[in-house]
Amino acid sequence: MDLLLIVFLFGFLFPFGSESAFVPPPEVCPSCFHTPTVNQSIDFGMLIQRWPASLFQPKQTRDISHLLRFVNTNLKHGEKITVGPNGARRSSHGQAQVPGGIVVDMMSLQSTQFKINPSKRYIDVNAGALWVDVLKETLKHGLTPRSWTDYLYLTVGGTLSVGGISGQSFRYGPQIMNVLQLDVITGKGDMMTCSDKHNSELFHGVLGGLGQFGIITRARIILEVAPKKTKWVKIQYDDFKIFTKDQELLIAMAEPDYVEGYLTGGAQISYTIEFALYYNEDDPIQKMLDVVMSRLSSTKIDTSDVTYFDFLNRVGREELDLRKQGLWDVPHPWLNLLVPKSQIYNFNHLILQMVAKSPVTGALLIYPVYTNKWNNKMSMMLPKGNNTVVYVVSILRSVGKNCTIGSSCLKNVLGLNQDIIDKSVEGKGSMGVKEYLAYSTGKDSTWIAHFGTKWKKFKSIKHKYDPLHILSPGPGIFNSF
Ligand SMILES: Cc1cc2nc3c(=O)[nH]c(=O)nc-3n(C[C@H](O)[C@H](O)[C@H](O)COP(=O)(O)OP(=O)(O)OC[C@H]3O[C@@H](n4cnc5c(N)ncnc54)[C@H](O)[C@@H]3O)c2cc1C
Known part of the structure; x- marks a missing residue:
């Protein structure tokens, strides 16, 4: 993307007064920004189409942190810009869409996808990895994750943000119950490692949290010996x-x-x-x-x-x-x-x-x-x-x-x-x-009823980690369209 386009894009996204079209600082990775295609406007469901303003393809995880910090510090009171992670876009009701905002393409991350620890029976995977590739990698070591979805061409971050249920869940629980640790970049741009014991509020919040509190960049998945x-x-x-x-x-x-x-x-x-x-x-x-x-x-x-x-x-x-x-x-x-x-x-x-x-x-x-x-x-x-x-x-x-x-x-x-x-x-x-895999019908009451007694907690975690409601507008929880 050339500089003129960046100036235009950020002038459009961040209208800091008519004379001050904004050029992003170099640390936000100007070469990560691209013009979105139809792929970012529609998902597997083909029921809702909403276009983002920009596609961000991070080269490393810290690019995402820089983007979120930049958006946080540059948002003027009352202005609205949203950022949403996209996995394989296999959602069916626009949950991964970011209308008018910035789509972060998690599958484009180039750093190492897998790091397996066979003796401790876990694998560290990039959140943008497809489950089918996680399976192929672990099988090389005679190991396998325990809990699945019926279809494997979904990303690790995409299923961990919803739950991940299949025919193994009766024994091992959903996929979110088979994670030992996560790296998460919060809505404020902070890079945090969390687990059941460490930063546990973020860990529990993010698992099944519909992308509301942070972007998962790495997950540590439990493995067992694979049958043939x-x-x-x-x-x-x-x-x-x-x-x-x-x-x-x-x-x-x-x-x-x-x-x-x-x-x-x-x-x-x-x-x-x-x-x-x-x-x-x-x-x-x-x-x-x-x-x-x-x-x-x-x-x-x-x-x-x-x-x-x-x-x-x-x-x-x-x-x-x-x-x-x-x-x-x-x-x-x-x-x-x-x-x-x-x-x-x-x-x-x-x-x-x-x-x-x-x-x-x-x-x-x-x-x-x-x-x-x-x-x-x-x-x-x-x-x-x-x-x-x-x-x-x-x-x-x-x-x-x-x-x-x-x-x-x-x-x-x-x-x-x-x-x-x-x-x-x-x-x-x-x-x-x-x-x-709930989706919005455009009414706040839908989500309040959905989360029931957990709504207060859900809102307070949002306030703590994404106070400006920047992240994941697709499900329409804190953003109405
Ligand atoms: C053919 C098919 C079969 C399926 N079978 C099952 C099944 O058996 N069991 C089941 O539970 N589900 C199933 N699903 C649904 C699927 O698990 C969810 O739609 C899942 O969210 C899709 O993952 P994705 O990588 O495509 O994510 P996307 O559609 O790209 O994103 C989904 C949501 O996750 C958020 N998100 C994506 N990446 C991250 C990240 N790194 N950090 C934080 N948030 C993130 C997005 O913002 C969005 O809100 C199936 C879907 C299809 C198309």
Whole structure:
């Protein structure tokens, strides 16, 4: 970017009076600024488009600190400039967007991505690293992280800022529970290292904190010995009660390493439990499977044996197929919810009503997790109350390419989602459901209800680490558009 453009950009971003277009000091890394492209204005969801004013591609972590310090010290009272980290931009409701502000591209950081400590069983990774690359790196040492998302082409910072839930969470908790230490650059530009013991308020706040308090630059992830293979099992059910009963039996057993489930069909509904047993060549895997199956009610079973890597990368392979068919780069009006076990039958009725109106093209996941695998000090929210088990329900629709922003077909689907939210989500409906990967509807009350008793604390941590509300405007928590 040439100097004239920088002068223009900063004159535009920081209008310090009509005669004083501002040139950034050299320590902010002028060559890190670029003109944004359409990629920074839209995400995987393709539901909201908002353009930033600038794209910042740091060469080293301290460039981010300099940027934030610069923005803090140069903001005149009442002026507004926002800065937001972007990972892989796989959000679906504009959570990573920075309207009119500066996008920090975390994937562009050039410093070393990985530093593994095999004897202490952890790896230090750049927050902009993709989980698939973390897996490839750790497997070289026969090790692996324990807790995953279904899809691995997401960044470490991107999933740690939301939670990171999958079929392993019933045993190891979400990804945020599998982190030993973080490096964070706060909204004020301070570079801080934090953990459960050291700067713990920042550590807990940032994990599931939707990018509100700081930008994660490094995470220390817990590892375990990696298995070689996976017995991947699918069992079919017609009855929702038996399906959920068997899912809960599975998460209480010692053998399964992964448990999920999904609903398929429109007029004719069926449910499938998907579970996995990890193993090595000499393990008596068939015996283990027989033991597990002997405790379950359904015998409609389908099994396959795949490598551990291929199992974890299953959605990555689906992506390739969908891309070939032109079905990946389409709008994704997704809705992710956490439903208390006590409400799961009522909630299933809501789903059935919705599916009867409009069958889901995509996936509709339903699976239980234990709430005691979460740390309530962290920012991520679970449904309130004494629920030992909550169900993850993900309604992952794809719609046609022509269902663009503002089209009636997209509005119809978003309307179906809103109907479910209105009937079930705490603060609106009566089921005490919590939204996961929540997004703003433009009302402060949405977030106050979302954070419930944690809202006061959330606000006070924001005040401490990002008092000028510079960071991560995308979810619309402290910034309205
Ligand atoms: C195909 C697919 C499958 C998925 N499966 C799962 C799943 O199984 N389980 C699950 O839990 N989620 C799943 N997700 C959702 C995904 O985990 C979240 O959307 C996640 O935030 C995306 O990560 P990202 O790197 O794309 O982040 P982005 O979309 O770029 O950013 C997401 C948010 O994180 C913030 N952020 C990004 N980097 C940082 C950082 N370094 N420090 C602080 N804040 C940061 C951003 O500001 C933004 O608010 C899936 C998404 C897709 C597209």
